[in-house]
Amino acid sequence: MIARTLFIPVVLLLVLTFLIGPFLIIVAASFSAGETLAFPPQGFSLQWIFKVFTVDSFRASFATSMLLAVGGTAAALLLGIPASYALSRYTLPGAEIVRTVVSAPIIVPGIIVGLALLRYIVVPMQASMTLILFLAHTALVLPYAVRVVSASLENLRSDIEEAAVLLGSSRLGAFFRVVLPNIRGGILSAFILGFVTSFNQVPLSLFLSAPGVRTLPVDMMAYMEIVFDPSVAALSSLLAFLSIGIVFAAERFLGFSRYV
Amino acid sequence: MFQNRAEAFALALPAALFVTLVFLVPVVALLSEGFHLNGSWTISAYVDFFSSSLNQAVFWRTLKLGAIVTVVSAVIGYAAAFAIVGLSPTAKGRVTGLVMMPLMISPVARTYAWIVILGRTGIVNEALHAIGLTDAPLRILFSETAIFIGLLQLFLPLMIISLISALENMPRDAVPAARVLGANWFQVFWKVILPLTREGLVVGGTLVFTGSLTAYITPAILGGSKVLMLETLMYQQVSVSNNFVAASVIACILIVMSFAANILLKRVATARNKIRREGAAA
Amino acid sequence: MSKTSYLTLDKMTLAYGDAVAVPELELAVEKGELIALLGPSGCGKTTTMRAIAGLLPVKSGRVVLDGVDITRVAANKRAVGLMFQSYALFPHLTVYENVAFGLRLKGMRGSELDAKVRAGLTSVGLAQFADRKPAELSGGQQQRVALARSMVMEPKVLLLDEPLSNLDARLRLDMRTELQRVQKDTGVTMIFVTHDQAEALSLADRIVVMKSGRIEQIGTPEDIYNRPVSAFVADFVGFENIFPLEAGKLKTSAGLVPLSQPLSDQTPSAAGLAWRPRMVTLGSGPFRGTVRGTSFAGHTREYLLDSVLGEIKAEVDASEPVHAIGTEVAFDLEADRAAPLSRFN
Numbered sequence A: 001m002i003a004r005t006l007f008i009p010v011v012l013l014l015v016l017t018f019l020i021g022p023f024l025i026i027v028a029a030s031f032s033a034g035e036t037l038a039f040p041p042q043g044f045s046l047q048w049i050f051k052v053f054t055v056d057s058f059r060a061s062f063a064t065s066m067l068l069a070v071g072g073t074a075a076a077l078l079l080g081i082p083a084s085y086a087l088s089r090y091t092l093p094g095a096e097i098v099r100t101v102v103s104a105p106i107i108v109p110g111i112i113v114g115l116a117l118l119r120y121i122v123v124p125m126q127a128s129m130t131l132i133l134f135l136a137h138t139a140l141v142l143p144y145a146v147r148v149v150s151a152s153l154e155n156l157r158s159d160i161e162e163a164a165v166l167l168g169s170s171r172l173g174a175f176f177r178v179v180l181p182n183i184r185g186g187i188l189s190a191f192i193l194g195f196v197t198s199f200n201q202v203p204l205s206l207f208l209s210a211p212g213v214r215t216l217p218v219d220m221m222a223y224m225e226i227v228f229d230p231s232v233a234a235l236s237s238l239l240a241f242l243s244i245g246i247v248f249a250a251e252r253f254l255g256f257s258r259y260v
Numbered sequence B: 001m002f003q004n005r006a007e008a009f010a011l012a013l014p015a016a017l018f019v020t021l022v023f024l025v026p027v028v029a030l031l032s033e034g035f036h037l038n039g040s041w042t043i044s045a046y047v048d049f050f051s052s053s054l055n056q057a058v059f060w061r062t063l064k065l066g067a068i069v070t071v072v073s074a075v076i077g078y079a080a081a082f083a084i085v086g087l088s089p090t091a092k093g094r095v096t097g098l099v100m101m102p103l104m105i106s107p108v109a110r111t112y113a114w115i116v117i118l119g120r121t122g123i124v125n126e127a128l129h130a131i132g133l134t135d136a137p138l139r140i141l142f143s144e145t146a147i148f149i150g151l152l153q154l155f156l157p158l159m160i161i162s163l164i165s166a167l168e169n170m171p172r173d174a175v176p177a178a179r180v181l182g183a184n185w186f187q188v189f190w191k192v193i194l195p196l197t198r199e200g201l202v203v204g205g206t207l208v209f210t211g212s213l214t215a216y217i218t219p220a221i222l223g224g225s226k227v228l229m230l231e232t233l234m235y236q237q238v239s240v241s242n243n244f245v246a247a248s249v250i251a252c253i254l255i256v257m258s259f260a261a262n263i264l265l266k267r268v269a270t271a272r273n274k275i276r277r278e279g280a281a282a
Numbered sequence C: 001m002s003k004t005s006y007l008t009l010d011k012m013t014l015a016y017g018d019a020v021a022v023p024e025l026e027l028a029v030e031k032g033e034l035i036a037l038l039g040p041s042g043c044g045k046t047t048t049m050r051a052i053a054g055l056l057p058v059k060s061g062r063v064v065l066d067g068v069d070i071t072r073v074a075a076n077k078r079a080v081g082l083m084f085q086s087y088a089l090f091p092h093l094t095v096y097e098n099v100a101f102g103l104r105l106k107g108m109r110g111s112e113l114d115a116k117v118r119a120g121l122t123s124v125g126l127a128q129f130a131d132r133k134p135a136e137l138s139g140g141q142q143q144r145v146a147l148a149r150s151m152v153m154e155p156k157v158l159l160l161d162e163p164l165s166n167l168d169a170r171l172r173l174d175m176r177t178e179l180q181r182v183q184k185d186t187g188v189t190m191i192f193v194t195h196d197q198a199e200a201l202s203l204a205d206r207i208v209v210m211k212s213g214r215i216e217q218i219g220t221p222e223d224i225y226n227r228p229v230s231a232f233v234a235d236f237v238g239f240e241n242i243f244p245l246e247a248g249k250l251k252t253s254a255g256l257v258p259l260s261q262p263l264s265d266q267t268p269s270a271a272g273l274a275w276r277p278r279m280v281t282l283g284s285g286p287f288r289g290t291v292r293g294t295s296f297a298g299h300t301r302e303y304l305l306d307s308v309l310g311e312i313k314a315e316v317d318a319s320e321p322v323h324a325i326g327t328e329v330a331f332d333l334e335a336d337r338a339a340p341l342s343r344f345n
Helices: A002-029 A047-054 A056-089 A095-107 A110-125 A129-154 A159-166 A171-182 A184-200 A216-226 A231-254 B005-033 B044-051 B053-085 B089-104 B107-118 B123-130 B144-168 B174-180 B185-196 B198-213 B217-223 B230-239 B244-281 C045-053 C095-105 C110-123 C139-151 C169-186 C197-203 C221-226 C231-236
Strands: C007-016 C019-029 C034-038 C060-065 C080-083 C157-161 C189-194 C206-211 C214-219 C241-246 C249-252 C255-258 C272-275 C281-297 C300-307 C310-317 C328-332 C339-341
Touching (some): A047 A056, A047 A231, A056 A129, A110 B005, A110 B244, A159 A171, B053 B198, B107 B123, B107 B217, B144 B217, B174 B185, B230 B244, C007 C045, C034 C169, C034 C197, C080 C139, C189 C197, C206 C231, C214 C221, C214 C231
Parallel strands (some): C034 C189, C080 C157
Antiparallel strands (some): C007 C019, C007 C060, C272 C339, C281 C300
């Protein structure tokens, strides 16, 4: 009996320590006053937090990553919402093929996609690296967008669209007046999931860098190989709090986890 | 359900076309590179690849780490999922949130933390030295052990989440019924819980296994340039050796392994279910 | 077919892909009529209703409403209302905005709109719920919102999909009264779809019984209830003892069995005869049956008999002497009490 009452807290403590402990150490290390990354931190200072904002390459790659995460996710939704609508509301011949094609980018490892784009689009077409990164991140997020939007469409009765049509609305009008307002939560959830996925993505962007064009996580990995100071820890903490904050707010206001 | 096919195609086509052009065509082109040498179709690139002992070692290491991480995460995952399912609803929600939290954090940040912990002057070595167990720092970083720890931390949440929902979907009275019929806890696990949660285990296992096979960040940071896995090897082949044929071969191996894992595990799940259904019918 | 009918379905054929669901349907509905489309699921009644609404394209044939061919008119331009089985209220809009939805699309604004919406809500007794969301209403209230939403559009035809099936017994009576009042007040032509014969009998002016995409019988509730033309309709409205006729005899699994009395002159061409349990004479007659089951139903008692004719269901006044299970009872199926069936299918 004692074994069973102890089981739950001990297991939870060990598992949560393993999962979250390293993150707490990173947070602690980012307040270090020392010159090298260490734990326990040597003294307390905010210098590394401030330093993050002064590193030029971080500022540039942060802007790139933001642009890709916001733009790529928005583009994925623009493509994904109509596709989800077709898949959930129409009898579409070859629906399974469309579904498989659209969700394919989730199955194939990102590094392969990145290399393929480098070899067959960037090099032969002399395409702009930012454009290719944008396309790649759009493709990466599309499966998530389709999955989440489809789930919220499945939860919405389709007869309200017919009701709107019989009250005089066009089919397109019915979509904007009746469907869209009711799947807004799902779309926002898809946006957040897509944003986090795109922002944290490394392998896809690995080969897709050009002078001055690099995503933030790739930039961080490159920085870590050269400099061993706590600034990457500080940046990691900042980013982690940013994502946790966004997801927490989303859960609070939208019930995010219903859709994911 | 609307019947208008033209409308349906018009809605679905942009997404399908986009993925085809930006994703499928380049990837297929890349994969074909490994089969097409000097103007003819051949598998010699694959023979070459596997004749290198370094490549073989990387291949087996990738499989081995994937398998170990999957098995260990399943064991820990069951323990954790049991503990979480036994909590009150509020506590369950909070703990589940904490388990999922790492999924929101950048994998680079999560992996980076292990440098602080496992490095030469990291917590583990300092602690071992302080209690007098070691004289010189252990070399944990840049080893298979470090990669294993990193991957386990990265993918364990996926296994726990899958098993929680599997345990929650289990018929409420299955375990008490088995206990009443005289089964001990070990028998309850093997004969009742495992068969009833097999699908969740397969879902979690597939995510963890394919995730580990195709991991890049963890072996890149914790394995260094010596202890390679397939993706880090692929990166080296491109950026150091400029060997695109080898990269294509690795890409193909990665894709085949991921698909095979998906199909195989799905088979396992459905085969077991069929036996269960037929057993129930009989 | 009457040229002056308000709504005419002229050889209307409906299909899902290549599978024809309703072949060449002919139906004429008069203005202000309340028509029930009655039949089991899959009989084509819902398909027919959706085609009238314009939600399903007509493969061939015509739909004519108020003298205008609307076969190819889009659903949003037909002036046909539909009250969905699930009510299909817009969950993100208030009750008021639900009712105002179609009027706004017509371009109605300001005090005219407000007056119309308020009047619509008042007529269904929901004026005080204008600012609620549909989810905050009971099922019965939601249905009345749906009714008001359709009726403020002043449709030429109002279609109703299983209007009473989601309601409990008390609300069912309320809604039936409500629908009859709306129809009397506005004179709107109503067509409703149901699988429940009691619903059709109690509400409709005329009933259209459908089977496998074809009309089996059209008639008043009295016609359908007392004079079914086919075994299918007879079975559907509660004739439990149905036999085909051959050479003036009942055809059973045990061969041809002669009737106790000759067929009357009115039914020389009958293809079969059908008796409700109430129409079976129990206690006397040429047939013998063994009581297999019996149940008390208040005023009456029901019996299940095994006989040479097969299984027979009988219902007699509860005041009559009880026959125990296993005993043998004499009974009769009198030809002049039976409903003659012109088709046996």
